Amino acid sequence: MKQNSRRNFLQKSAKAGVATLIAMPSISSAMAAVGNSKNYTTNHAKLFATGFDQQPLAYAYAALEPSIDTTTMDIHYNKHAATYSKNVKEAAAAEKVDMTKPLEEVLYKISSYSVKMRNNAGGHYNHELFWKCLTPTNTQPSGKLLAAIEKDFGSLDGLKKQLSEAAKNRFGSGWAWLVATTDKKLIVSSTPNQDNPLMDIAEVKGFPLFGLDVWEHAYYLKYQNRRADYIDSFWKVLNWNYVNERFSSL
Ligand code: MN3
Numbered sequence: 001m002k003q004n005s006r007r008n009f010l011q012k013s014a015k016a017g018v019a020t021l022i023a024m025p026s027i028s029s030a031m032a033a034v035g036n037s038k039n040y041t042t043n044h045a046k047l048f049a050t051g052f053d054q055q056p057l058a059y060a061y062a063a064l065e066p067s068i069d070t071t072t073m074d075i076h077y078n079k080h081a082a083t084y085s086k087n088v089k090e091a092a093a094a095e096k097v098d099m100t101k102p103l104e105e106v107l108y109k110i111s112s113y114s115v116k117m118r119n120n121a122g123g124h125y126n127h128e129l130f131w132k133c134l135t136p137t138n139t140q141p142s143g144k145l146l147a148a149i150e151k152d153f154g155s156l157d158g159l160k161k162q163l164s165e166a167a168k169n170r171f172g173s174g175w176a177w178l179v180a181t182t183d184k185k186l187i188v189s190s191t192p193n194q195d196n197p198l199m200d201i202a203e204v205k206g207f208p209l210f211g212l213d214v215w216e217h218a219y220y221l222k223y224q225n226r227r228a229d230y231i232d233s234f235w236k237v238l239n240w241n242y243v244n245e246r247f248s249s250l
Contacts, residue, residue, distance in 0.1 A: 047249055049102035050128050052092060054085045063136040067233035069222040077131070080217050084123030084194070091117040107198040118201075122194030126175060126211055133210040135239035142240070145209075145247040152186040159188070160235060163212070166190040167231045173215040178243070179206040184250055207250065209243050 054077075061073040092099050095113055097106055106113060106121050113121070141149055141156060153159040159178070166188050167176035174192045181187060189197060189204035197208050212234055219230035 048246065050104060050125050052085065052089050052099045052103060052124070054082055054124075055128060055131075057131055059134075059136055064134060064237045067237045068134070068219075072217075072219065072221045075221075076217060077127075080215075081124070081127035081131075084120045084127060087116065087120035088124045091120055104198060107196065108200060110199040111201050118199075119194050122196050122199065125198070126194055126196055126213065129208060129211055130213050132242050133239050134237050135241070136237065137239075137241075138236075139238070139240035142244055143248065145240075145244045148180075148184065148186050148247065159186075162188045164228075164231050167212050167214050168228055170214050176212045176214060177204075178209045178211075179204055180209055180247060180250055181206040184247075207246070209246050210238065 057073075057077060061077070062070040064073060088103070089099065091097075091114060092106070095117060097113075097117075103121060103125055106117065107125060110118050110121065140146075146156070149156055149159050153162060163176050163178060167190065170176060170190045170192070172192065174190055175194075175196065176190045177188065177197055179187045179189055179197045186209075187204055187206065189202075191197070191202060195202055196211065197204055197206050199205075212231065214227060214231070219227065223230040
């Protein structure tokens with residue numbers, strides 16, 4: 001933290017009381033663990049820190065029809081994702097994790113926790129992000145994000161093509177990601193199971209701007225074996241406004 005911002009932070013903390021004083025440094029040190037704290041400001045960490053409980057969906061189960069069907073949304077949110085949240089809290093209690101701190105702190109050091117923690121901390125984080133990255137509204141990348149997409153992929157279509165390929169080629173269950181590295185370069189990656197780019201064990205590390213769930217539970221009821229059709233539909237409901245926000249904050 002720079003001298004000035006640290007002074008401001010201490011002044012604000014003194015006004016806000018002891019709770020803030022304890023919570024804030026833990027978030028900024030968590031962001032520093034990404035590897036380059038200068039691009040991950042405290043403001044950014046506060047904006048996007050993830051808790052251990054499921055947050056409510058911002059739209060109805062039916063809102064993403066016909067791209068993602070109502071029953072899939074209901075079961076995916078209330079059964080699959082709810083179970084990751086329940087299980088990550090169990091693992092956190094067993095492994096003495098302070099659940100008042102952001103889940104990200106666990107993800108950055110996931111190699112030092114159990115397999116149960118890896119699967120469920122990842123599962124919970126990935127789904128909390130996934131719901132926020134979906135919307136019934138038609139949105140588009142803009143500003144700094146669009147400029148970065150054009151720089152790193154040639155065009156929006158270039159990004160879509162590369163990410164769709166990564167999603168199609170992920171063997172078995174996993175995710176495809178648009179990742180921002182610490183120098184704000186955009187990279188497409190994919191991870192197996194419930195791993196993600198925040199984890200110290202990930203091949204491509206960085207800040208996930210959005211993730212695409214390609215577990216069969218995310219599409220099978222409507223699309224059966226047609227993963228490629230599900231991926232095509234995903235682009236229609238991707239919340240670019242939220243992705244813009246995540247990138248602009250870096
Ligand atoms: Mn899922």
